Amino acid sequence: MGRPATPKLSVDKIAAAALALVDAKGEFTMGEIAGALGVRPSSLYNHLAGKTDVIEAMRARIFAEQPAPPAPSAHWTDALRALLRHYRDAFARHPRLIPMLTAHTVSSPDVIHMYDDIATVLSAAGIPTARLLDVITVLDSFVIGSALDVAAPDQVWDAAQARTPVLIAAISAAGHGRPRADRAFELGLDLILGALTTYTE
Amino acid sequence: MGRPATPKLSVDKIAAAALALVDAKGEFTMGEIAGALGVRPSSLYNHLAGKTDVIEAMRARIFAEQPAPPAPSAHWTDALRALLRHYRDAFARHPRLIPMLTAHTVSSPDVIHMYDDIATVLSAAGIPTARLLDVITVLDSFVIGSALDVAAPDQVWDAAQARTPVLIAAISAAGHGRPRADRAFELGLDLILGALTTYTE
DNA sequence: ACCTGAACACCGTTCAAGT
């Protein structure tokens, strides 16, 4: 066998294969990636250092998959809202990947780039520099938490487990699945961005 | 060998040993737990079904570890604030555990119990039932995201990666480590709870 | 430079055997 004329693998092909596995089954092994690419597991190590690298490559890929970041809007809250939706959607397209990403430090260049954009918008809106990173952290925490909410099946909100009538009623009123998660995310955006506007006035 | 007069193991002992390993090294194996308890790995399976069960047992334990939930306060925002701090602290005491918990569905009885408390406070404050679960989801997402922020080293906020002067300035102004994460969490509480008050007026 | 095949250490889990 030996080296082929044109390489059969690349980091991005590996990431794509791994992502397909995660979407389909929620996990992946090096052997499964190799199988899907018609190659032996040991071949993968010519392109990356190990399983951790595969996860990093997936993180880069889900941001590259997304369409171009939205254009700047008239009001800064609209721009920020669009950025945060964009950020969350990149995760939400691959719900089962999100827990894997949280196990490693979130420092992909694409993510930092998004922080740059958010910082620019917030600063122009009048948030003082001393508070800027705190505000970004709040937004980031909410987005990541909301992405995890998409990953969690509705079973989390199991009326059978609840003791209080109030919670039971709330669960049955809330609906299910993705629409429920989307609605909660939009509410959170309204609350936090609304509070930020009064904060800058 | 054979069965000892008094059992050497229990689910809680296993959870405690696993938690010590996670706190110390960020991971654990069944073999390491067994070693720490002076027992063979196969013995663990007399008490739980597998590694997933160990993680569930750890989740239950970190809530049991916490002191009693805070007493109800004069104003409902104070009660809610105390509940959410309590909730986040339970996670924040074991930062390296948090990513493991996000990999599985969060449906421990202790967590549901906390949702009951939150629902009661919110309902008494005047949040309509139709919106109650959405509000709880927003709070929950923020708390989980903030807990993950405690787990992430400051390297996430790496000024060397930032492109915008605004972000670079914000990072150097923000400080480091646990105080930085705590301050951001408190800001988020202020923003969200503040927005909720105007929401109920 | 890049794929292969064999080899390694390690891991989670099962189960018959012991008391």
Next chain:
DNA sequence: ACCTGAACACCGTTCAAGT
């Protein structure tokens, strides 16, 4: 009921050999 020891399938990773 509960611990042991041996065994299993599987997994990530390494590396010399091939082209």
